[in-house]
Amino acid sequence: MAFSIRTRLTFWYTALLTVSLILFAATFSYTLSKIFMSRIDRQVGSIANMMVHTVMNPRGEILLPADFEIILERFFGVRTAGSYIQVIDQHGNILGRSSNLSGANLPISPETYANAVNKATTFEVVPRFGSYSMRMVTKPIVFKEKGLVAIVQVGTSLEFMEEIFNSLIYIFTIGIGVAVLVAAAVGTFLARKALHPVAELTSAARRIEAESLNERIDIATPNDEIGMLSTTINEMIERLEKSFSQIKQFTADASHELKTPLTIMKGEVEIALRAKDDPEYLRETLESSLEEIDRMSDIVNNLLDLTKIEAERKATPTVPVRVDKVLTERFDAIKRVAAEKGVELVMESNSAALTVSGESVRIGQLLSNLIDNAVKYTPGGGKVSVSSASEDSCAVIRVKDTGVGIDKEDMPFIFDRFFRVDKARTGGVGGAGLGLSICSEIAESLKGEITLDSAIGVGSTFTLRLPLCDATA
Ligand SMILES: Nc1ncnc2c1ncn2[C@@H]1O[C@H](COP(=O)(O)OP(=O)(O)O)[C@@H](O)[C@H]1O
Ligand SMILES: [Mg+2]
The missing domain is CATH 3.30.565.10 (Histidine kinase-like ATPase, C-terminal domain)
Structure with a gap:
């Protein structure tokens, strides 16, 4: 199906705008989430580091502090809801955890545990921990001779970030939707306005027919694209008009030239028919007719030549x-x-x-x-x-x-x-x-x-x- 230029222009314009806006929104959100994450990771990372030094004495023995909340408060401020600490031993048994976990455990997946055994720290997002996702770091506590003695986990809720991103998605969806609708409307209007002269040109050109080749298209703006197109069309009509009138003139002339000898012959033959008993007169008439026939065949040959020369030029x-x-x-x-x-x-x-x-x-x-x-x-x-x-x-x-x-x-x-x-x-x-x-x-x-x-x-x-x-x- 072929759409009008106007529709196509509007479509591509709108499509391009939509893609650009979505790309922008995606890049923006991605960058923002990266920044947030790296901040959060630094925070949970430094708590985990501090915990490593807090819970182990110089002989490599684990001594848990009475209250993890004090540590959390020091880092996150007074509000410790949503931030958790948990310490587990090298076999995965829980040694202690912040009281705000109220009986729940910070999860440790087999991969994370394996990482810790290999003395590597893991940062991960735990989805749906409570109502929100949680960013969690799992860090092994290693003592020289003993190797892995315990594992520290620090997590913090991504509530704040999720809320921001939910609002962002909401704003972007509505914003992009409205922007695209407005753009489509404005685009349609602009395309119609820009292409209006073309529509006019079409109907003007349609009006001009073989019988009205003397008409010309009005040119409002001779110097723009449409004006130039109109001028070109006008020039073409002029050439058409010229060759039409040449053809008309030529046909009239040719008919006239052929008609004259025919008229003469007709008259002579008619008289000769009446004077059928006079062989001398009949002979004269035939001779004169032959002259006219020669004349006519000359004209016809010349006319044929004229058309042939043109064709020969190419062939x-x-x-x-x-x-x-x-x-x-x-x-x-x-x-x-x-x-x-x-x-x-x-x-x-x-x-x-x-x-x-x-x-x-x-x-x-x-x-x-x-x-x-x-x-x-x-x-x-x-x-x-x-x-x-x-x-x-x-x-x-x-x-x-x-x-x-x-x-x-x-x-x-x-x-x-x-x-x-x-x-x-x-x-x-x-x-x-x-x-x-x-x-x-x-x-x-x-x-x-x-x-x-x-x-x-x-x-x-x-x-x-x-x-x-x-x-x-
Ligand atoms: N050498 C010439 N001297 C004077 N008039 C000429 C000469 N050649 C052509 N013409 C004029 O030009 C007209 C057109 O010539 P041409 O096309 O050859 O037609 P025609 O069939 O009459 O010879 C002639 O009718 C004649 O009046
Ligand atoms: Mg001649």
Whole structure:
């Protein structure tokens, strides 16, 4: 099950706080008990030491004092309740004990007794001696020749300490409980407050759909994390909006371009059907229809190319391509068309061994389109010159014409799909306006660029730059 960030934040925050508080309480109590114990041990220890010297005379004989209470009083003050002394002989028989034990014995476990026999002192907690636990020291009395002569036990009730620890547990339990509850409540509130803008952002982003891509998310605080996220989302919506409108425009343009030849064909075919007895007319109609079909298939092919170039960029491995060779090929192919039109087509210079990495068919298509345009938009008697050179580790190909030129206003759109300069100015020639967009698409896929310099009535120069690659690669 997935919890909200808010719930998770609150949970971890509260859990961490609880663990820290419990750790603190545990460490505190442990340290305190250690301090208490060492004090108590020092106290019972020194009474036991003193007893050793009190109950044994220099010959190693045990002589019990009449009243142990006096000794206890001297150490613990007037109140001797809860503090006990007991002396037993080396066999475990009780020799004497403080009267406040009122008949009960201080216990001696087999291990403790064994310790004493081995002349070792034992400190231990005797649980539930009376109503409380008791700290007890068991100390052997050893005389040189005789060895173990007696055992002294001194115990003191842990009533005081137990009471303190009971209160501590009580205080800690209540305190930690309350602190955790408060922390959880405050944590929930803070998390909700901190994440509120995210909730707003979510609903704002949800409101924006394909139909309302012009909307933007309001940004209250542009510099914090949420503000930056909102800005990023807004930028993304902007890009979406742009590509949506591009797609719409493209679909409209493409449909329009395909519709025109279809309309012409339909009209011609309809008339031809009525004039079925005139074979000459029928033939003319078919020829004209074929032209329109060619035109349509050109457009469709170009459109397919446009989509393919993008896909190819990722899928097709690039290979070294000799641009100068491709240029010569393409140049030669267009020569005849130029000659027919009366346009002088010259290769000014062709630098040898220009190698770029790419795909030769696409590079050829690019060069053809540029030279083709130059010839197409240059009236008879004009000149188109082509050159290639290597500049700044780029292959630079220039196609210069003395043609109609391009207006400054049209230049920014010249590489757009379906863009054509007004037909009246270009003399009615020209295709669907996809050629240059294919060129720029190919150049871009090769990490190159095409620049344009043109003046109306003077001519245009298209410059293609492609990064050179190592010829040996
Ligand atoms: N060398 C040039 N001289 C003048 N105008 C040009 C030249 N090349 C392209 N253009 C203009 O740019 C438009 C777009 O070119 P392009 O994309 O190749 O389409 P088209 O199919 O019309 O050739 C052309 O219609 C033409 O008006
Ligand atoms: Mg063209």
